[in-house]
Amino acid sequence: MAEVVTAEKVDTTVNNVTTRTYKIAVRETTTLKDQQPSINWKIYTTDAAGLLNPKPVETKSIARWETLFNQDLTPNVGASLGVDQASLTALTGDSDVALDDDGAVYVRNSGSLIQVTDGADGAISFESSEVLPDGFSTSKVVGAQAQDNGNILLAVEYASQVGDVSDKSWVVHTLTVQGTGASAYASIDWTKAVVTDDMSDYAALFGQTFTQDVATLGA
Numbered sequence: 458m459a460e461v462v463t464a465e466k467v468d469t470t471v472n473n474v475t476t477r478t479y480k481i482a483v484r485e486t487t488t489l490k491d492q493q494p495s496i497n498w499k500i501y502t503t504d505a506a507g508l509l510n511p512k513p514v515e516t517k518s519i520a521r522w523e524t525l526f527n528q529d530l531t532p533n534v535g536a537s538l539g540v541d542q543a544s545l546t547a548l549t550g551d552s553d554v555a556l557d558d559d560g561a562v563y564v565r566n567s568g569s570l571i572q573v574t575d576g577a578d579g580a581i582s583f584e585s586s587e588v589l590p591d592g593f594s595t596s597k598v599v600g601a602q603a604q605d606n607g608n609i610l611l612a613v614e615y616a617s618q619v620g621d622v623s624d625k626s627w628v629v630h631t632l633t634v635q636g637t638g639a640s641a642y643a644s645i646d647w648t649k650a651v652v653t654d655d656m657s658d659y660a661a662l663f664g665q666t667f668t669q670d671v672a673t674l675g676a
Contacts, residue, residue, distance in 0.1 A: 477505040518561040518580035524639045539639035554601035560584040564601040592619035600663040623671035626654045
């Protein structure tokens with residue numbers, strides 16, 4: 458089921474020229490037998506004449522949009538608009554990165570946790586666990602670190618084991634902070650991803666040791 462929840466005009470001024478658009482929040486609820494309803498959001502944009510951009514922002518985590526729409530779209534999570542800091546779960550050993558109940562990633566910027574987006578303004582999650590016929594594969598965020606230039610590095614671990622063969626690698630992503638205050642978010646730049654099977658050069662930067670051992674699934 459899809460329903461329009463709210464809409465808001467957005468005026469953007471560049472070089473003394475103001476452009477008006479409208480943002481429209483659509484909530485999509487999917488209910489499967491014997492399962493809790495799954496909610497996804499789509500944020501559509503129209504121009505001043507009402508012409509709709511057919512490619513919406515798609516996200517499971519709507520909290521960071523609440524300040525734009527000036528409406529509490531997550532009434533069961535906190536009482537204020539924007540990301541509810543208290544509802545996020547920090548990683549063990551790294552309070553500069555946290556996850557929400559949907560696994561979406563948040564990183565610390567100027568003292569507050571802000572949402573990581575996928576480059577198209579949607580929330581992103583790296584948390585995954587899959588059982589294979591003769592093993593398993595997992596992925597998870599393991600650390601974040603702010604840089605002097607204002608960017609943030611995000612480390613994601615990938616591990617697998619098939620039979621007696623195990624493998625572990627990491628991807629270090631560069632995040633660029635956009636916006637300010639409660640509207641701030643960290644956009645991922647996929648073109649700057651660094652893939653490595655040896656994180657020794659990053660150990661001091663992230664303040665942790667990255668082991669090559671592959672833990673048993675569920676351990």
